[in-house]
Amino acid sequence: MEQMIANGNMIPFEKGETVLTALKRAGIRVPTLCHIDCLPPVGACRICVVEDTATGQLIPSCSFPAAPGLSVATHSVKALKARKTIVELLLANHPDDCLYCDRNLNCDLQKLAEELGVRQRRISGERIAQFVDNSSPAIMRDPEKCILCGKCVRTCEEIQGVSALDFSGRGSKCKISTAFDQSLNLSTCVSCGQCVMACPTGALTERSSLREVMNALQDPKKTVVIQHAPAISVSLAEEFGLPAGSDIMGLMTAALKKIGFKAVFDTSFSADLTIMEEATELVERVTKKGVLPMITSCSPAWIKFAETFYPTVLPHLSTCKSPQQMLGAVIRHYWAGTQGIDKKAVYSVSAMPCTAKKFEAEREEMLVKGAPDIDAVLTTRELAKLIRMYSIELDKLEPAACDLPFGERSSAGKLFGASGGVMEAAIRTAHYLITGRELGNLVVAAVRSGVGLRETALTLNGLTLKAAVVSGLGNARKVLDEVAAGTSPYHFIEIMSCPGGCINGGGQPRGIDRENVKRRLAALYAIDAAATLRVSHKNRAVAELYEKFLGKPGGHTSHELLHTTYQARTDLL
């Protein structure tokens, strides 16, 4: 390692690193706005400037290469003043809306203004009135709060390979827009929410369903139930200032009961159910020469991505609904009956790490006899808001267990929260279904970490199944090009839209922070390692649901309730 100087001390760096990376390693924080950790720097906002002590010049640390002999002052008066001026300029035409803003107390811009001591509007710019775009079922865009940092554009293009957004116009008319400035619902946006995670302001948020849920909770004619996704219990804690990777399953469940949900169910249960259906479908496709490779279908942004960009690949998608929808369907069409409740009186809420789940819940293809599986979807962030709104103090609660029958889960179902998890759960069960024996120590290490393509193969009774896992839609494109060309070597592919899977979903606590995602991942694997029930096919509650209601996996009732269809889209690409 080579050395450079920061604030008078030697700090190490690797060749090719930026000053910012070196500073970070040395534990010195410099604020950033336009920088995205995993993408090449663009140096657009210049909030990250530090002073080169030799020349007195300000250099953007996020894009400036570290060099031996370079000496920087990160918090010289000059650097601090420059940063403050930049924030003042950004605020010059910014609405003074903090109190009414989704990002209040959790906004990068607001935080910088506070940290840098902005106390008055020194610079005033012309404000251009713009419409809020609330056309999408998942994402809201308030262009007036946009500071044109470009993070959403780069996330959408470079991470997700969608490119729904770009800069348009020039000078004072420059803004972020879709092609032809159409509303988001008419664009190629797949509702993944990764841009929301990246956005430093309140310009991008989820479309909130909090009000509907609150109203339902108070409606005596409704039985309001909630399910929570596998990836939520290991991320919600961050919204309450606890370290990333804390699992607060019991407290979260207790909080939801206290808020007034009649039943709290675990979506990991229906992840197990999904595995039973999906493994059956896979075996069927393999043995009956169906369309292969089969691709997972539990990530709704991926579904829209396929419908939009790869319509020819649609026959490869598993027809299984996602765990959210499956649980919604059995809650309404089975559980309601067991409780003596009219199925129309059930108001089914889901708490998801995902914005696209809002889009999924509204899909026409999901209706069963005209009834939606899910009435309202809350993101992890909205769930935290709900808990705060009802003045629940998590630390004063006793952990509670989820309600039966949809509270029992295998840790394989829990692994759905991570990229590779569906595959691992499916392999565990496929191994058992085909050989009658459990898979060795159950761990499928080959698919466990990373966001890029991971492959594995397993030979079962002389049948070799090749499988691949990929997350981040941009990463998925290569695999899909092969599928579209008919040259894919795989039998089964797992695709999750968000890099790393749902633990990094677009509805999770804000920020593109790989460290936090790693901790959430570690928490999921720790839960699996400690679990006694680790395979979906041994989930007794799932078996019982088949006995009492569904019949057999892939059977008639399953097809009616748990499977769906897809539509090719013709949006302007």
Add this chain to the structure above:
Amino acid sequence: MNTMTEQVLTRYPGAGRDKLIPILQEVQEADGYISKEAVALIGRHLGVPASKIYGVATFYNQFRFTPKGKYHIMVCRGTACHVKGSADILERIERALKITAGETSRDGLFSIEVVACIGACGLAPVICVNGEYHGKLTGDAAEKIVKSYQQREATHGN
């Protein structure tokens, strides 16, 4: 209309992003504006997403995304006209028609385009409606001209 775009594209086999501007110019020349269909074709040809094409096209003032109106008003923003107050002229016309430069009114009657010097500096500030020049304008005069075309439509219809 697509065939126009297709014809343009055949002149650019295997082209990359760097040919986007000349292609857009030729398509606009042929079609009079850049349609969504054209963008779809260009995007597929160059491998560029529609949002990017729109972004690039809106960076320059010369492209329009709606067909021209029955009355196409070119407002000169060249130097001479600028000095004589063409910014005000443009604003007055935009306000009178409730559209901005590059747009076409909903009824399809009017469109505004901002152009650099149209070679009539002696008459600055100048606008040109369907080839007819109006010079030495004031804001009021410009508005009157717009009104006269509106009136003509109201009385004669089409």
